[in-house]
Amino acid sequence: MKYFYFFLLLFLFNSCQYFDKQVPSEKELLQKELKAINWNEVDEYPSFVDCNKMESKEERQQCFFQYLTTLIQEKISIDTLSILYPELDTIEVKVTVFSNSKMKFEPQFPKDSVAYDTIKIDSILHARLIDFPKVSPAIKRGIPVKTQFILPVIIKVE
Structure with missing residues (x-):
């Protein structure tokens, strides 16, 4: 006891x-x-419907960037950029995908942009970069978020 x-x-x-x-x-x-939380990365990148079929996050990301780049190249290839500026072979486009699935495109001009009529190039790109397929926004912790990235877009394909 x-x-x-x-x-x-x-x-x-x-x-x-x-x-x-x-x-x-x-x-x-x-x-x-x-x-x-790592605020510089998203859990899921923006995506197009066709890219959602991919198995892994990396495949969906690669599909999204390739599909978007191809669409941009197709839309601007029918214009006079390559005729107006034959020395301009690539242009960088800042793409913003908002949480409400809207997209915004802003050309990023090289430091020597005095050689180009940036206003004209900007207006051509804004006129052509419309009517994209629906995009799903990026996801961070289950919430749609805005993302931005810069895509190099080839103007001349030889």
Whole structure:
């Protein structure tokens, strides 16, 4: 019986330390979680319907970029950019995919853009880069988010 009381006291003494531990506050837990999130990467990249059939995230990402680049090249190849600027073979286009599935295209001009009529190129691209298939926005932690990236688009294919 004496051992029973000894173990009971020992148990009670040791169990009291469980009540002394502080529970982290909601703010602390939120700050810890926010610091753990990599805000520079998305869980799922934007996607077109045809790319959703791909198995892995990397395949869907590659499909999206290839499909988008091909569409842009097709849309601007029917224009006079290559005739107006024969030395211009590639143009970088900043693509923004908003969380509501809308897309915006902005040409990024080289540092020596004084050689080009940037306003004319910009207006040609804005006129041609319309009527794209529906795109699904990028996803971060289950929420649609805005993404931006720069695509090099080949104007002249020889």
